[in-house]
C-alpha cells in the first residue's frame with residue numbers, strides 16, 4: 001500500500017541520515033580497529049604463522065574481520081537507534097501513525113544492513129592495502145552478506161525491545177556477541193583445534209556465518225556451506241517473525 | 256450527526272494492578288470541540304493513549320470516524336492527530352526533519368511533506384527554528400512544534416492532552432484562537448486541560464472524569480446551569496463598618512472594602528443592587544469569586560472544601 005512504501009522510505013532515510021551524521025561514532029571506530037588488527041595480527045604475528053590451505057594468514061583472517069565489523073555494526077545500529085527512540089518516547093511518532101508493524105521492522109532492519117554494508121565496504125578497502133582478495137562465489141557472497149547482516153540487525157531489534165536502560169544495550173554485544181565472534185573462527189581454522197573444541201565450536205552459529213563468508217571469497221571452509229546458508233536464511237526469517245510477533249503484541253512499547 | 260469518537264464500556268487495568276479506567280462511555284460528534292476534564296490521575300491520558308493506540312485496553316469498544324479501532328487500526332490512525340501531554344521528540348532531529356518524517360509515516364511523499372512542514376512551521380511561528388533541534392527550543396516552542404506535528408497530515412480528529420500546560424498567557428490565547436479556527440474549518444477537537452477557563456471558553460461539550468469514571472457528560476451550558484448558586488465579590492467604594500444584618504441575601508464581609516454575596520441561580524442580580532442602593536452602599540466593581548466551571552468541577556469531583 002502507498003502509505004507503507006512511503007513510510008518505509010522515510011524510515012530508511014531517517015536511519016541512514018542518523019549513522020552518517022554521527023560518523024565519528026559509527027563509521028570511524030571500526031575502520032581504526034580493523035587497521036590495528038591487520039597491522040598486529042596480519043603483519044606482525046601473521047608473518048610467523050604458516051599458510052592455511054595455501055592462503056597467507058593475512059588473507060585467511062581478512063574475510064572474518066570484515067564480517068566481524070559488519071555484524072557488530074548492523075547489531076549496534078539497530079539496538080542503539082531503536083532503543084533511543086523508545087527511551088525518548090519518540091517511538092510514539094511511529095506507533096500512532098498508520099504504517100504496518102512489518103514496515104517498522106523492515107525499516108530498522110534495512111537501516112542496520114546499510115550501516116553494516118557501509119562499514120563492510122570501508123574495512124574491505126583497508127584490507128586491500130594489506131592483502132589481495134577476490135570474490136570466488138558471487139552468489140554465496142551476496143546471500144551471506146545480506147542475511148548475516150539482516151540476522152544481526154534483527155537481533156539488535158529484539159535486544160532494543162527488551163532493554164530497560166542503556167546498560168542493557170551493551171551487555172549482549174560485549175558479553176555474548178564479541179566472544180562468539182572471536183570463537184567463531186575469525187583467527188583460526190577449526191582443524192587447528194583439539195577435537196573437543198572442534199565439536200564445541202559447532203554449536204556456535206557465528207562459525208557458520210564467518211566460514212560461509214570466507215568461503216565465498218577465498219574458497220575454503222571448515223563446514224558444509226550449503227547447510228550453513230540454509231541455517232542463516234532460516235534463522236533470519238525466524239527472527240523476523242519473532243520480532244513481528246513482539247511488535248504486534250506491543251512488547252516493550254505499549255503499557 | 257456522525258460520531259467522531261464513540262467509546263463503550265472501556266476498562267483499563269495497568270500491569271501493576273492500577274485500575275485506571277472503569278467502564279468509560281462517551282461519544283463526541285463530528286465538528287465538536289470537546290473537553291475532557293478531571294483531576295490529576297483521573298485517567299485522561301490513559302483514555303487518550305488507548306484511542307491513539309499507545310496504550311492497550313483491557314476491554315471495551317472504540318470507534319473513530321465510524322472505524323473500529325481494533326479491527327481497522329490503520330484506518331483509525333489516519334483520522335487522528337495527537338498532541339501528547341509530554342514532549343516526545345527525537346532530540347537529534349531538527350524541527351523541520353521531525354515534521355517531514357512524521358508526514359512520511361502518514362504516507363505523504365517527500366516534496367509535499369516539505370511544503371506542508373514549511374506551512375505549519377510558519378503557522379506556528381517556528382520557521383526561524385527549522386534547523387534547530389527541539390532540545391534548544393523553549394517550552395512554548397516545543398508545544399507549538401507538537402501541534403504542528405499533529406496537524407501535518409490534516410487529521411479529522413485532533414486530540415490535545417493539556418496543550419497549554421506551561422504556556423504563557425499570550426501564547427495560550429493565540430493557541431485558543433488557532434484551535435477555534437481549525438475547529439470552525441471542520442476539525443473535531445478533543446482537549447484535556449487543567450485550566451477550567453480554557454474549557455469554559457473553548458468547549459461546546461464537556462465530560463468530567465474522576466477516578467477512571469465519567470461522572471458528568473453534558474453540553475457546557477447545561478453543565479453550568481447545574482450550579483445552583485454562585486458567589487460574587489463586590490468591591491465597595493466606601494468602607495463598610497457594620498455588618499448587614501437582617502438582609503434577605505447571604506452577605507459576608509471579608510474586609511471593609513469587599514463584600515461576598517452568594518446567590519441562587521434564579522435570583523435576579525438587580526434585586527441585590529437595589530437593596531445595596533437603599534443602604535447607600537456603592538459598588539465600584541465586581542467579579543465571580545471562582546471560575547464557574549471550577550466551582551462545579553470541585554463540587555463534582557468531591558474535592559471542594561465545602562462552602
Ligand SMILES: Nc1ncnc2c1ncn2[C@@H]1O[C@H](COP(=O)(O)OP(=O)(O)OP(=O)(O)O)[C@@H](O)[C@H]1O
Nearest residue numbers: 255269271273275294295296297298299300301302
Ligand atoms: N504506564 C502506567 N503504568 C501504571 N500505571 C499507570 C501508567 N500510566 C498511568 N498510570 C496510572 O493510571 C492512573 C491514570 O493516569 P492518567 O495518566 O491517565 O491520568 P491523567 O488524568 O492523565 O492525569 P494528569 O492530569 O496528571 O495527566 C493513575 O493512577 C496513574 O498512576
Ligand SMILES: [Mg+2]
Nearest residue numbers: 299300301340
Ligand atoms: Mg495526563
